[in-house]
Amino acid sequence: MSPLAVLNASQLVTLSGPKRPRVGTELSALGIIPHGGMLIREGKIERVGPSDEIEKNVGDAEVVDARGRVVMPGFVDAHTHLVFAGNRLDDFERRARGETYEQISKAGGGIWSTVETTRAASETDLLAQAKKHANWFLRCGTTTIEAKSGYGLTADAELKILHVLRQLNISAQGRDAIRDSRIASGRLGRQDELGCKMLPEIVPTFLGAHAVPRELSPDEYVDIVIAEMLPRAAAEKLAEFCDVFCERGYFNIDQSRRILSAAKKLGLSLRGHVDQLTNSGGAMLMAEMGATTADHLEQTNEQGIAALKKANVQPVLVPGSVYGLGSGRYPRAREMIEAGLAIVLATDFNPGSSPTPSMPMILSLACTHMKMSPAEAITASTVNAAYSLNRGDSIGSLESGKVANFLIFDYEDYRELAYWFGMPQTHSVYVRGECVPRSGGL
Numbered sequence: 314m315s316p317l318a319v320l321n322a323s324q325l326v327t328l329s330g331p332k333r334p335r336v337g338t339e340l341s342a343l344g345i346i347p348h349g350g351m352l353i354r355e356g357k358i359e360r361v362g363p364s365d366e367i368e369k370n371v372g373d374a375e376v377v378d379a380r381g382r383v384v385m386p387g388f389v390d391a392h393t394h395l396v397f398a399g400n401r402l403d404d405f406e407r408r409a410r411g412e413t414y415e416q417i418s419k420a421g422g423g424i425w426s427t428v429e430t431t432r433a434a435s436e437t438d439l440l441a442q443a444k445k446h447a448n449w450f451l452r453c454g455t456t457t458i459e460a461k462s463g464y465g466l467t468a469d470a471e472l473k474i475l476h477v478l479r480q481l482n483i484s485a486q487g488r489d490a491i492r493d494s495r496i497a498s499g500r501l502g503r504q505d506e507l508g509c510k511m512l513p514e515i516v517p518t519f520l521g522a523h524a525v526p527r528e529l530s531p532d533e534y535v536d537i538v539i540a541e542m543l544p545r546a547a548a549e550k551l552a553e554f555c556d557v558f559c560e561r562g563y564f565n566i567d568q569s570r571r572i573l574s575a576a577k578k579l580g581l582s583l584r585g586h587v588d589q590l591t592n593s594g595g596a597m598l599m600a601e602m603g604a605t606t607a608d609h610l611e612q613t614n615e616q617g618i619a620a621l622k623k624a625n626v627q628p629v630l631v632p633g634s635v636y637g638l639g640s641g642r643y644p645r646a647r648e649m650i651e652a653g654l655a656i657v658l659a660t661d662f663n664p665g666s667s668p669t670p671s672m673p674m675i676l677s678l679a680c681t682h683m684k685m686s687p688a689e690a691i692t693a694s695t696v697n698a699a700y701s702l703n704r705g706d707s708i709g710s711l712e713s714g715k716v717a718n719f720l721i722f723d724y725e726d727y728r729e730l731a732y733w734f735g736m737p738q739t740h741s742v743y744v745r746g747e748c749v750p751r752s753g754g755l
């Protein structure tokens with residue numbers, strides 16, 4: 314790959330700073346280089362600085378002239394349910410008529426209906442749908458996606474989903490290898506299309522405990538998750554994290570604790586869907602377990618917030634699902650920030666509660682409904698999200714040595730990103746130093 318020089322950004326939003334998740338006022342420090350630029354080699358950032366300095370070192374690099382636009386790191390989406398079959402249009406219509414998420418679930422819709430379609434789908438069909446959705450994420454500027462299983466609920470079906478996630482990463486690497494060999498043999502310029510899709514990196518999470526299958530009691534199912542599913546997922550190294558849906562009608566505190574303890578023993582890091590619909594003490598449990606993240610937290614109180622702080626757990630807030638369910642009960646982001654938590658924002662992309670792949674939409678919701686500033690929202694969806702996926706040393710900011718995942722927006726001021734809404738936002742998206750084609754490749 315030939316080197317790349319990005320010049321003339323109105324603001325190069327680097328997010329440079331301490332090598333750890335940002336808290337308090339650090340969330341507002343974006344490390345902006347006005348009239349900035351950067352040099353990229355072999356898909357990695359070599360240096361960042363004022364554009365005129367970078368220009369002096371351009372050498373044989375191909376130049377990308379940002380022409381006074383904002384340049385920032387690719388979004389890191391730390392909570393998605395990427396792999397499922399079908400959709401939930403019927404649930405959507407029923408909610409529009411006034412039924413709640415819980416009522417629809419009891420009446421045969423909800424997670425269970427997606428489990429039925431996902432169980433029936435082949436790995437090939439699931440992969441095709443997941444690729445289509447992964448490309449939506451790329452178009453919206455997300456270059457790394459955490460993705461959970463959870464719509465299988467049998468050992469084989471959960472493993473099928475995790476295999477699809479592995480396949481997505483293999484496809485991305487395979488594409489890179491084809492491209493590199495074509496460039497080496499002079500058959501491809503760096504911006505030429507390969508005829509196969511670019512993909513974001515996927516970080517896999519096992520969420521076998523997403524719902525209790527109809528055919529089993531909760532405790533019977535928990536036994537299967539612990540005795541069969543987790544060991545298989547760990548043996549095949551199919552997941553980096555384990556998650557549970559700790560909620561009334563799903564898994565209680567004791568069942569969640571059993572699953573998370575077993576996962577920890579197998580070397581997985583922990584995340585959890587907690588305090589989403591009711592405050593069941595889920596945040597306290599995640600603190601007790603030493604989890605990496607506690608996600609949702611719409612109903613979490615001061616006690617839960619204090620416990621997360623003490624145990625150094627990162628909150629992952631997902632306002633898309635609050636909006637999608639029309640509930641209006643957004644999590645207490647300001648209190649969490651004031652308590653010193655290293656807050657993360659994510660889409661919670663899923664067919665039921667949050668059918669959006671768009672981080673800019675989430676930034677808009679965070680600013681309008683959770684009273685976060687645009688700068689706080691950007692930090693929460695880039696560098697803090699990267700740390701929550703154990704990737705803070707390689708992605709999430711534009712600093713020398715990091716992967717060249719970056720976005721160009723047709724804006725002069727980074728705050729525009731959270732201000733305009735309801736329209737396509739990215740001007741261009743770069744993954745590992747390569748531009749995602751605007752059409753054809755997507």
Ligand code: NIG
Pocket residue numbers: 394423424427558586589634661663664665666667
């Ligand atoms: O994060 N809360 C549990 N899981 C998803 C919803 C999944 C679904 O409805 O299919 C969530 O909101």
Ligand code: FE
Pocket residue numbers: 392393394586661663
């Ligand atoms: Fe979720």
